[in-house]
Amino acid sequence: MSDVELAPMDVAGRVPRLVELLPTAGPDEQPVDGLLVTSLTNIRYLTGFTGSAALLVVHADGLLLVTDGRYRDQSAEQLAAAGVDARIEISNQQQKEVVHDGVTGFGIATLGLEAEHVSWAQQQSYATEWFEAAELVPTRGVIEDLREVKDAGEIARIAAAAGLADQALANIRTRLLERPTEEEFGLELDTEMRRLGATAPSFETIVASGPHGALPHARPTDRVIEAGDLVVLDFGALVDGYCSDMSRTIMVGEPSAQQQRMLHVVREAQQAGVDAVKPGLGAAELDKVCRDVIDGYGWADAFLHSTGHGVGLDIHERPRVGPKGDATLAAGYVVTVEPGVYLPDHGGVRIEDTLVVTDDGCRPLTLAPKTTAA
Numbered sequence: 044m045s046d047v048e049l050a051p052m053d054v055a056g057r058v059p060r061l062v063e064l065l066p067t068a069g070p071d072e073q074p075v076d077g078l079l080v081t082s083l084t085n086i087r088y089l090t091g092f093t094g095s096a097a098l099l100v101v102h103a104d105g106l107l108l109v110t111d112g113r114y115r116d117q118s119a120e121q122l123a124a125a126g127v128d129a130r131i132e133i134s135n136q137q138q139k140e141v142v143h144d145g146v147t148g149f150g151i152a153t154l155g156l157e158a159e160h161v162s163w164a165q166q167q168s169y170a171t172e173w174f175e176a177a178e179l180v181p182t183r184g185v186i187e188d189l190r191e192v193k194d195a196g197e198i199a200r201i202a203a204a205a206g207l208a209d210q211a212l213a214n215i216r217t218r219l220l221e222r223p224t225e226e227e228f229g230l231e232l233d234t235e236m237r238r239l240g241a242t243a244p245s246f247e248t249i250v251a252s253g254p255h256g257a258l259p260h261a262r263p264t265d266r267v268i269e270a271g272d273l274v275v276l277d278f279g280a281l282v283d284g285y286c287s288d289m290s291r292t293i294m295v296g297e298p299s300a301q302q303q304r305m306l307h308v309v310r311e312a313q314q315a316g317v318d319a320v321k322p323g324l325g326a327a328e329l330d331k332v333c334r335d336v337i338d339g340y341g342w343a344d345a346f347l348h349s350t351g352h353g354v355g356l357d358i359h360e361r362p363r364v365g366p367k368g369d370a371t372l373a374a375g376y377v378v379t380v381e382p383g384v385y386l387p388d389h390g391g392v393r394i395e396d397t398l399v400v401t402d403d404g405c406r407p408l409t410l411a412p413k414t415t416a417a
């Protein structure tokens with residue numbers, strides 16, 4: 044995407060929003076004085092830093108980023124570019140002391156940890172060796188909740204990633220008629236996305252043909268794609284850290300009556316889901332919209348997974364769009380709608396779009412045609 048100017052992201056606005064949440068970030072909405080951020084994805088979100096090692100202490104009075112010598116220049120440059128004001132400490136051996144002194148320096152008595160990102164061993168070490176004076180408390184999903192609402196720059200990156208994936212499929216789609224193996228077609232799709240400017244695929248590309256299509260997350264094999272196969276493609280691109288996610292199901296040759304019915308049902312369920320997406324809709328309600336259509340055709344048991352998920356810096360992030368999803372959609376959320384039907388004797392069909400929730404509905408970011416012929 045080197046020749047495309049993407050709208051800027053409001054990285055600097057994120058820490059102030061996080062600081063506002065600290066007074067209720069602990070268990071039972073107890074206050075924490077500061078937060079130790081250990082998830083590198085969350086550190087990237089808050090600061091723009093993309094290195095592979097860092098710790099971030101967040102406090103109302105300031106930010107402390109601790110990383111190692113490999114990232115001395117990069118950390119300074121990336122935080123400056125993002126407009127994030129932080130003290131950066133470079134330490135190879137003394138991270139424990141540096142972080143401890145930072146926490147003490149901010150006067151933090153109650154330090155929140157990211158419970159979903161800290162191992163048991165790490166928590167033990169923090170409690171007994173790093174922060175003996177501070178009370179450590181678990182926090183859950185505080186930054187992940189902030190990440191649910193994307194700003195214009197984030198949406199631009201996801202849209203760019205989706206556009207690359209659309210174009211890649213358009214460029215090589217007819218190759219499915221030339222009897223490639225699943226692995227060969229997957230590799231060509233990945234290469235084409237890279238050639239068009241993607242950093243990488245946003246996850247391991249799924250090419251599931253014929254009977255393999257009945258396994259929702261089949262990995263590509265050396266199976267040759269033949270006439271009579273439904274081919275489930277599930278793939279996405281990564282652009283500036285942001286993911287896209289799309290499934291299309293392509294029929295090679297003439298569909299049987301049952302395959303035609305599967306394609307019709309999933310198409311109808313997916314469209315019903317897309318049409319329903321708007322602010323205020325519950326994630327579980329959205330799941331039910333798609334599930335009810337499939338249920339109506341008697342295939343409730345053939346829809347083996349949730350309807351969708353949030354997409355952003357992670358390929359799967361909040362909100363969860365499934366029967367137990369407790370989130371409520373809001374403008375700026377980016378979610379997938381991806382119902383499927385999987386029948387061992389006939390293969391699988393899944394159709395998935397990545398959508399951004401707008402003020403009065405949604406806008407699909409994945410625009411590849413849903414026509415089924417190769």
Ligand code: ZN
Binds near residue numbers: 277278289290
């Ligand atoms: Zn997908």
Ligand code: ZN
Binds near residue numbers: 351352381
């Ligand atoms: Zn997905």
